[in-house]
Amino acid sequence: MILGQLFLAFARIGLLAFGGGFAALPLIEREIVIRLQWFSHSEFLELVAISELTPGPIAINAATFVGYKLAGVGGALIATIGVCLPSAALILIVVRLLHRLEGSVLADRVVRSLRPAVVALLVTAAYSVAGKGIADVWGIIIAVVSFVILRTRKVNPVFVLIIAGATGILIYL
Amino acid sequence: MLPLIRQEVVNKRKWITTRDFIDGVVVSQSIPGAIALNMATFTGNRIAGNAGAIVAGVGTALPSFISIVIISVFFLRFREVSVVQGFFRGATPAILALLISATVDIGREALEGYTEIIIAIGLLALLLFLHMHPALAILIAAVLGLLVRRRR
Numbered sequence: 525m526i527l528g529q530l531f532l533a534f535a536r537i538g539l540l541a542f543g544g545g546f547a548a549l550p551l552i553e554r555e556i557v558i559r560l561q562w563f564s565h566s567e568f569l570e571l572v573a574i575s576e577l578t579p580g581p582i583a584i585n586a587a588t589f590v591g592y593k594l595a596g597v598g599g600a601l602i603a604t605i606g607v608c609l610p611s612a613a614l615i616l617i618v619v620r621l622l623h624r625l626e627g628s629v630l631a632d633r634v635v636r637s638l639r640p641a642v643v644a645l646l647v648t649a650a651y652s653v654a655g656k657g658i659a660d661v662w663g664i665i666i667a668v669v670s671f672v673i674l675r676t677r678k679v680n681p682v683f684v685l686i687i688a689g690a691t692g693i694l695i696y697l
Numbered sequence: 698m699l700p701l702i703r704q705e706v707v708n709k710r711k712w713i714t715t716r717d718f719i720d721g722v723v724v725s726q727s728i729p730g731a732i733a734l735n736m737a738t739f740t741g742n743r744i745a746g747n748a749g750a751i752v753a754g755v756g757t758a759l760p761s762f763i764s765i766v767i768i769s770v771f772f773l774r775f776r777e778v779s780v781v782q783g784f785f786r787g788a789t790p791a792i793l794a795l796l797i798s799a800t801v802d803i804g805r806e807a808l809e810g811y812t813e814i815i816i817a818i819g820l821l822a823l824l825l826f827l828h829m830h831p832a833l834a835i836l837i838a839a840v841l842g843l844l845v846r847r848r849r
Contacts (some may be wrong), residue, residue: 540746540832544732546799550824550831570772573788578768578793580761581731588765593773597766604762612729612754615738616747618724631727637842638727639807641834642815643800648824648831650796657789666787670794675801692787693780 526595527602533560534587534606541583541607548583549649556590562591563590565656572653577685583607662695698733702740712744733757812845 533555541548549572559570575585584607591603618631658664666688673684699722706712713721721743725735734757741753755835775781816838822839823829 540729540835541729541731542835544726545732546796554831557712569789569792570776570785572784572792574765574772574793577788578761578764580758580764581733582847583731584734585761585765588762589769592766592769597838600762600766600769604758608730608734608754608758611728611735612738612750614728615724615735615828616742616750618728619739619742622720622724631723633843634727634839635723637796637839637846639803639833639838640813640842641820641838643807643817644820644824644834644838645805645831646796646800646803647821650793650800651825652787653793653796657793659786663786663790665790667790667793670791671797674794674798681795684795685788688791689784689788692785693783696783696786697779 527599529560529604530591530594530599530603534591534603535610537583537587538607539610541611542638543645545582546644546649547645548586550645550652552583552586553649553652562594569653569657573685573689588679666691698737702733702736706740713740717743816841 537548537551541553541615552571553568556563556571557565563571571586571589572582575582576587578585584604587603587607588648590601591599593599595602654667658667668686670688673679674681703718707715707718721736721739722732724739725732728735734754737753737757738750741749741751743749746751772781804817808817820829820834820838824831825832
């Protein structure tokens with residue numbers, strides 16, 4: 525039953541997605557592309573682009589998109605609830621503990637400990653996108669120019685994505 | 698997103714104190730899931746208990762939910778159109794640039810010393826070459842990090 529599978533897949537992603545944002549991408553790829561084979565690699569790249577172009581957390585956007593594609597609005601709803609539920613439940617538990625013991629010192633230690641793994645996960649995500657998303661010299665040029673713009677100017681990443689997409693239309697049409 | 702949340706709930710509405718806000722940020726980052734959503738749940742809970750947490754969580758997730766559903770309707774209909782294909786072929790390399798840029802930013806903060814650098818490189822090797830599960834990388838980092846920090 526697809527709705528049940530959707531819920532479980534995204535609950536698993538929600539439960540394991542430490543580090544926020546892009547760090548969830550390798551997990552999503554693992555579940556949706558490799559394990560369940562709901563999306564091909566190129567569909568995964570579209571998923572990442574759409575999730576990044578739309579305001580809001582990437583993992584939630586990705587859940588909504590995958591759910592909608594597989595099972596319409598109901599699927600979108602179930603997948604979104606699935607990805608949100610574990611962290612919401614954990615927050616309510618931790619908040620209760622925080623009152624009693626000085627939990628924030630431990631939480632700070634955990635955050636610092638997790639960071640090297642988040643860096644490794646981000647590099648994995650970049651490796652995956654580079655392998656499947658850079659098809660020719662134009663791809664390399666767009667990537668390099670985008671990177672330079674992102675590092676030297678204070679621009680909204682969404683703006684860079686839209687310009688790169690428009691460039692893509694000019695090149696590939 | 699965090700500066701926006703701070704402006705709204707601490708400065709403007711004075712729902713929680715700055716100290717509560719900082720606690721919330723630390724907790725939100727140490728728990729899995731989107732940080733903005735965790736922060737919303739945390740703040741909602743501080744103001745109005747479990748019901749507040751649920752309402753704030755739904756409030757945070759709803760706008761992106763609606764936007765994505767609307768975008769999906771159009772995208773899935775026009776996916777094969779060559780303009781749309783061209784757009785995504787052009788946008789993907791920019792996503793790579795975004796990812797590398799985010800890695801540089803987080804890396805600068807995360808790799809505080811040699812220990813962290815070694816852990817990151819080791820985990821990366823395991824992820825890329827042995828296709829280790831991402832969750833396992835997180836778990837290993839947590840255990841190693843806590844052990845190292847206990848000794849310091």
